[in-house]
Amino acid sequence: MKKIIAKFNGMDKQRMRHIILRVALGAFLCLVVYRFVAFGLEQHRSVFNLTRDANANGAPVSVVEMKRTDGVIYEPLFINNNRGYVSGMRVARFKAGQKITDGGEVVSVSNSLDLDSGMYVVRTRGAKNGAHTVEIKENGFYVPTYAVKKGAVFVVRDGVAHSVPITVVRGDAENTMINGVKNGDVVITSYITDGALVKVIK
Numbered sequence: 001m002k003k004i005i006a007k008f009n010g011m012d013k014q015r016m017r018h019i020i021l022r023v024a025l026g027a028f029l030c031l032v033v034y035r036f037v038a039f040g041l042e043q044h045r046s047v048f049n050l051t052r053d054a055n056a057n058g059a060p061v062s063v064v065e066m067k068r069t070d071g072v073i074y075e076p077l078f079i080n081n082n083r084g085y086v087s088g089m090r091v092a093r094f095k096a097g098q099k100i101t102d103g104g105e106v107v108s109v110s111n112s113l114d115l116d117s118g119m120y121v122v123r124t125r126g127a128k129n130g131a132h133t134v135e136i137k138e139n140g141f142y143v144p145t146y147a148v149k150k151g152a153v154f155v156v157r158d159g160v161a162h163s164v165p166i167t168v169v170r171g172d173a174e175n176t177m178i179n180g181v182k183n184g185d186v187v188i189t190s191y192i193t194d195g196a197l198v199k200v201i202k
Contacts, residue, residue: 058159058199061190064143066181071142074101074133074172077122081129082107084122091120093170099135100127106134133172140169140177147189148176154188155181156198163194 075093077084077100086094091109098106104127110120147153148168154161166180181187192198 058197059190059192060201061156061161061188061192061198063156063186063188063190063200064147066141066143066185066187067183068139068141070137070139071175071177073136073138073170073175073177075136075170076131077124077134078131079124079127079129082124082127084124085114085117085119086122087119088113091122093136094122094134098137100124101133101135103127104132136170138169138177141179141181142175142177143187144189145171145174145176147187148178153178153181154192154194156186156188156200159197159199161188161192161194161196161198 075090077086077094079100082104094106094109096106096108100106104124107123107125109122113119114121143153148166148171151168152163152165155164156162164180164185166178169177169179171177186200188198
């Protein structure tokens with residue numbers, strides 16, 4: 001140790017600066033190389049590169065398999081003195097015997113316009129005045145409402161998302177009854193684009 005210290009003491013200042021500069025430059029180059037190698041390794045791990053993993057193995061998506069079933073859609077109805085008024089576009093949705101969620105039921109639905117209101121009358125029994133929802137039960141294909149995008153749903157076929165045009169029969173904030181799909185179709189409920197490679201989450 002004494003020899004090394006003596007050797008350093010014997011060096012002139014300029015030579016000492018050159019040695020320190022070379023050591024510092026070597027350390028800096030080692031650090032840069034290490035960072036590039038570490039970054040490259042991270043890029044090859046799917047956990048650090050979700051885009052690469054999705055492109056190679058498919059984007060993970062949630063799905064619902066289509067099966068014709070009895071479902072419920074909740075239709076709004078404002079009731080006053082056991083009478084509700086609905087437009088011609090909505091009147092076909094109401095039938096005698098349907099349950100009102102806050103209590104009561106639909107008794108009858110008029111076949112002709114009410115001359116005073118210009119709307120159809122839905123008569124109820126046992127319902128308080130105010131806003132209610134009526135249970136519309138029907139057999140069909142149901143998907144979460146957010147799965148319907150611009151008149152279409154995305155269906156998985158051979159691991160690829162395909163946009164399929166559908167017709168909305170009726171729906172509420174949570175569920176929508178649709179036509180245009182068949183039993184066994186796998187409808188994607190996650191955000192995806194047409195033609196994307198997908199991986200179904202079990």
